[in-house]
Amino acid sequence: MASREDEFEPYVALPRYLSQYPPIIDEALTATSQLQSKTVHECLPLLNAVNNPSSNPFDFDEYGLPYLQRQEHIDFVRDGLGELPASFVGLDASRPWLFYWSLLSLYLLGQNLQPLQLSLIKTVRPLQNANGGFGGGQGHLSHLAPTYAVILALAMVGGDDAYSLVDRKAMWGWLGRLKQPDGGFRVCEDGEEDVRGSYCALVAITLLDLPWDLPHDAPARSAGYHDFRDGLGEHLSRCQTHEGGISASPSNEAHGAYAFCALACLCILGPPQEIITKYLNINSLARWLSARQYAPEGGFAGRTNKVVDGCYSHWIGGCWPLLEAALRGPRLDADTAPSELPKRMFSTEGLTRYILGCCQASTGGLRDKPSKRPDAYHTCYNLAGLSMANYQHSYSVEELRAANFQPSTWHVHRDKMFGQFSDANEKDEDQIAAINPVYVIPYHAISSMQHWFSKDQTLFE
Amino acid sequence: MPPTSTSTTTLLPPEAKPPKSKSQPYYSVHPSWQDVVPIAQVDQAGALAAIAYSPRYSEAMSYLRSVMADTEVSERALALTEDLISMNPAHYTVWIYRMRVLRGMWTGAKAAKVDEADEKQEAGDEAGEIDEALWQNIQRELKWLDEVSFRNLKNYQIWHHRHALVDLLPSTPDTTAFTASTPSQSTETTTSDRHKKASTAAPLTEATKTRLLKLVASEQTFLAQILSLDTKNYHVWSYRQWLCMRFPSFLLPSYTSETPSSVAGTYRSHPEVAAIDAMILDDLRNNSAWSHRYFILFGHHELTYSNIHGVILKNVNEERLLHKAGLVDMPLIEAEIEYTKQEIRKAPMNGSSWNYLRGLLSHSALDISTTRDFCEEFLGPEKDLWMDQYVDVESEDSETGEKQTERQQIGVRSSHAVEWLSEIYAAEGTEEGRRRAKECLRSLGEKWDIIRMGYWDFLGEKMEEEWKQKDA
Numbered sequence: 001m002a003s004r005e006d007e008f009e010p011y012v013a014l015p016r017y018l019s020q021y022p023p024i025i026d027e028a029l030t031a032t033s034q035l036q037s038k039t040v041h042e043c044l045p046l047l048n049a050v051n052n053p054s055s056n057p058f059d060f061d062e063y064g065l066p067y068l069q070r071q072e073h074i075d076f077v078r079d080g081l082g083e084l085p086a087s088f089v090g091l092d093a094s095r096p097w098l099f100y101w102s103l104l105s106l107y108l109l110g111q112n113l114q115p116l117q118l119s120l121i122k123t124v125r126p127l128q129n130a131n132g133g134f135g136g137g138q139g140h141l142s143h144l145a146p147t148y149a150v151i152l153a154l155a156m157v158g159g160d161d162a163y164s165l166v167d168r169k170a171m172w173g174w175l176g177r178l179k180q181p182d183g184g185f186r187v188c189e190d191g192e193e194d195v196r197g198s199y200c201a202l203v204a205i206t207l208l209d210l211p212w213d214l215p216h217d218a219p220a221r222s223a224g225y226h227d228f229r230d231g232l233g234e235h236l237s238r239c240q241t242h243e244g245g246i247s248a249s250p251s252n253e254a255h256g257a258y259a260f261c262a263l264a265c266l267c268i269l270g271p272p273q274e275i276i277t278k279y280l281n282i283n284s285l286a287r288w289l290s291a292r293q294y295a296p297e298g299g300f301a302g303r304t305n306k307v308v309d310g311c312y313s314h315w316i317g318g319c320w321p322l323l324e325a326a327l328r329g330p331r332l333d334a335d336t337a338p339s340e341l342p343k344r345m346f347s348t349e350g351l352t353r354y355i356l357g358c359c360q361a362s363t364g365g366l367r368d369k370p371s372k373r374p375d376a377y378h379t380c381y382n383l384a385g386l387s388m389a390n391y392q393h394s395y396s397v398e399e400l401r402a403a404n405f406q407p408s409t410w411h412v413h414r415d416k417m418f419g420q421f422s423d424a425n426e427k428d429e430d431q432i433a434a435i436n437p438v439y440v441i442p443y444h445a446i447s448s449m450q451h452w453f454s455k456d457q458t459l460f461e
Numbered sequence: 462m463p464p465t466s467t468s469t470t471t472l473l474p475p476e477a478k479p480p481k482s483k484s485q486p487y488y489s490v491h492p493s494w495q496d497v498v499p500i501a502q503v504d505q506a507g508a509l510a511a512i513a514y515s516p517r518y519s520e521a522m523s524y525l526r527s528v529m530a531d532t533e534v535s536e537r538a539l540a541l542t543e544d545l546i547s548m549n550p551a552h553y554t555v556w557i558y559r560m561r562v563l564r565g566m567w568t569g570a571k572a573a574k575v576d577e578a579d580e581k582q583e584a585g586d587e588a589g590e591i592d593e594a595l596w597q598n599i600q601r602e603l604k605w606l607d608e609v610s611f612r613n614l615k616n617y618q619i620w621h622h623r624h625a626l627v628d629l630l631p632s633t634p635d636t637t638a639f640t641a642s643t644p645s646q647s648t649e650t651t652t653s654d655r656h657k658k659a660s661t662a663a664p665l666t667e668a669t670k671t672r673l674l675k676l677v678a679s680e681q682t683f684l685a686q687i688l689s690l691d692t693k694n695y696h697v698w699s700y701r702q703w704l705c706m707r708f709p710s711f712l713l714p715s716y717t718s719e720t721p722s723s724v725a726g727t728y729r730s731h732p733e734v735a736a737i738d739a740m741i742l743d744d745l746r747n748n749s750a751w752s753h754r755y756f757i758l759f760g761h762h763e764l765t766y767s768n769i770h771g772v773i774l775k776n777v778n779e780e781r782l783l784h785k786a787g788l789v790d791m792p793l794i795e796a797e798i799e800y801t802k803q804e805i806r807k808a809p810m811n812g813s814s815w816n817y818l819r820g821l822l823s824h825s826a827l828d829i830s831t832t833r834d835f836c837e838e839f840l841g842p843e844k845d846l847w848m849d850q851y852v853d854v855e856s857e858d859s860e861t862g863e864k865q866t867e868r869q870q871i872g873v874r875s876s877h878a879v880e881w882l883s884e885i886y887a888a889e890g891t892e893e894g895r896r897r898a899k900e901c902l903r904s905l906g907e908k909w910d911i912i913r914m915g916y917w918d919f920l921g922e923k924m925e926e927e928w929k930q931k932d933a
Contacts, residue, residue, distance in 0.1 A: 017911040024850045024876060024909065026808040031692065032746035086515045093552050098510040123508040138502050139526035140554040190557045192621045237774040238767055242755045242820030250764050251702040253752040255695065281775040290916035291812060304748040304812045306693065345915040
């Protein structure tokens with residue numbers, strides 16, 4: 001006979017550690033612990049929403065996860081590409097980021113980007129400077145962040161008209177002026193130097209198939225460098241901190257976004273199992289990365305004792321495939337069925353619960369945490385994190401032996417997922433797309449762009 | 462758009478300042494801007510994420526494009542950058558142009574790129590003297606920047622501007638120890654090498670030294686104020702770390718100028734350490750403060766060594782190179798270990814202090830097993846790896862004989878301690894040690910830190926692998 005208590009039995013038994021307060025809590029109260037409690041407090045009702053009697057049970061899959069609100073997010077992103085009011089002036093120097101974030105979000109949500117090609121080309125053409133690189137707006141100085149965003153956006157829409165827009169000879173000269181005598185890169189002339197610069201520069205060099213040689217007038221030649229890669233690994237090694245994580249510049253605090261930039265940059269320099277192990281203490285790096293995931297929230301925090309934020313679904317989540325590649329090395333066989341894929345080193349379930357449960361705004365778009373508003377940045381990096389949780393990326397011994405081994409030739413495997421992303425629901429429109437973990441755009445977009453530029457002989461005419 | 466409208470438009474009075482209203486024109490109707498032909502933005506029709514700029518911002522940007530194209534150095538260009546910064550402080554181009562204008566004004570040059578102007582700058586550097594006018598100019602710009610900083614706490618560009626500004630000052634003789642880095646490989650690892658490289662700048666005169674000390678002290682005050690409003694602001698902390706490297710003998714308590722000697726007896730009264738002590742006292746979970754503490758006491762030695770000897774940073778500690786070179790201040794390490802243990806006892810789940818303790822061990826090549834007793838403190842008296850943090854204990858009142866339950870903290874108080882103990886036990890090399898190590902990892906994956914189960918499993922497999930190799 002049903003007892004009274006049975007009425008309160010949850011519809012879906014959620015894992016305790018993802019639905020209740022953690023097992024050990026310190027007594028000492030400080031600003032940090034108060035903010036942490038507040039964050040857990042705002043996440044718990046959403047993580048447990050499936051068991052709230054006022055929720056509609058059809059909004060959740062059999063694992064108690066709210067469905068990905070695909071159409072709402074698509075609409076949100078499309079709106080963001082329309083005209084923005086004057087109050088968005090603070091983004092004036094970052095508009096290229098909006099193109100990249102929006103296009104990637106649409107791709108991850110299964111949209112065809114081709115129809116955006118013409119308007120993207122028209123929009124970014126005035127941002128290129130005659131002395132190389134792209135600025136945040138017309139007449140803005142060239143800067144590696146908008147340059148990275150523009151190149152990736154062009155790669156995503158693809159096509160001769162998109163590729164031919166880039167003045168790669170001027171780009172090469174400009175990048176030469178950014179290379180520093182300590183091995184790293186400034187983000188722009190007279191700008192700051194940090195690992196973002198190094199990552200964005202290497203992405204530009206390899207996607208545009210630029211020579212690795214420094215231009216003859218590059219100031220870093222006076223430091224004895226001849227190649228864009230010279231001193232770079234050593235420089236990135238100096239950004240690893242006592243915590244094991246990686247900082248913006250030597251001496252700074254370990255931080256998720258910079259950790260991603262440094263790891264992705266190293267993966268362009270060489271095979272992860274050689275290069276990451278050579279330059280970084282991989283044990284302390286793994287420890288620090290692993291400690292970035294919190295329960296019950298399930299999401300990632302960017303630094304020790306900071307609170308979770310949906311954007312780290314990518315910045316930290318994106319570090320995992322790179323570290324996993326470094327720890328495991330190449331696959332022995334060319335094809336591996338999903339059932340044989342290695343176990344993940346972070347909780348894909350926790351991350352998925354945080355993204356779908358806490359970061360989806362009912363108005364469309366994804367957010368930092370429940371108390372924040374959605375925006376293009378958090379939409380993009382939450383979705384990218386969701387993709388990282390659904391796929392594994394690796395390369396085989398044969399590929400490693402190939403002369404042109406690089407991250408664009410890695411392979412992607414559907415991971416074993418649960419609920420709405422499980423094999424049972426293998427309809428394309430229910431899935432989230434796969435992207436390359438180093439370039440953070442689709443695999444085919446990288447190879448098409450590289451192929452096109454490898455045939456472009458204009459550089460040394 | 463040539464300034465043809467002047468005949469029909471009434472110009473503003475020359476003293477008119479940019480209006481607060483974003484809908485009124487200013488530059489096109491101001492007498493001092495009539496010789497400039499603004500460069501308008503190309504047609505935005507159909508562009509993605511086009512911003513419907515206010516007329517004022519749009520106009521100011523058109524004039525900026527024009528003066529930047531001419532690399533104009535002038536008071537009006539400076540005022541234009543200030544106006545644009547007030548409307549969009551995240552505009553990196555405006556900040557960089559402002560710095561170029563300032564340098565041009567202070568050296569009489571065109572708004573040249575800083576790299577090219579480098580040799581002419583740093584006025585008076587050869588004589589170890591600060592140029593009076595430059596000193597006053599920097600002070601004035603810093604004062605303006607202070608106000609802008611308080612209004613824009615989250616802004617990024619402000620801190621690079623401050624960096625570029627302070628970098629105009631003469632170097633102290635020790636500065637290059639950090640900034641110099643050549644790809645040449647040095648094989649000798651002596652301290653004298655290091656100081657040879659470190660003293661390429663001219664010695665400072667007493668007057669200059671006094672001024673720089675004054676500046677550094679006022680920077681510390683300013684940073685303390687800003688950080689009290691936003692305690693973990695990454696850009697503020699990064700600037701602070703740069704400042705320490707720029708003036709190491711003033712700001713790094715353990716900076717050794719000649720023969721290394723311990724600073725264990727004095728370092729807590731050093732202003733930079735005292736500032737960090739205060740921040741940790743306020744919030745012992747402030748990881749930025751712990752991170753800075755590590756850098757100013759130990760990290761800078763590792764970085765300097767890596768720079769000067771061309772060694773990959775991780776190898777400095779892994780190969781105990783500082784230790785071998787006699788550059789580890791052991792009394793300081795011991796004092797810091799004690800300090801950190803006290804902090805950990807106050808909040809045993811605080812990842813910042815545990816990470817710091819690990820840093821101390823790594824820097825000094827001390828074995829993790831030296832902390833075994835300390836870690837076991839957090840298991841409670843039973844040393845039971847599975848006991849809940851709080852347990853209801855039943856007792857009988859000795860006088861009345863009444864039964865009462867009391868919630869006592871006798872279980873596990875720190876998952877970090879369990880993690881450390883897994884390593885400590887594993888290293889003991891006994892069967893019992895191995896069993897306990899595995900038990901630690903199992904309790905982490907099943908009870909204390911379940912979300913990281915994948916990582917605990919990975920550590921467990923790695924451990925088994927190492928044992929297999931050892932036993933073979």
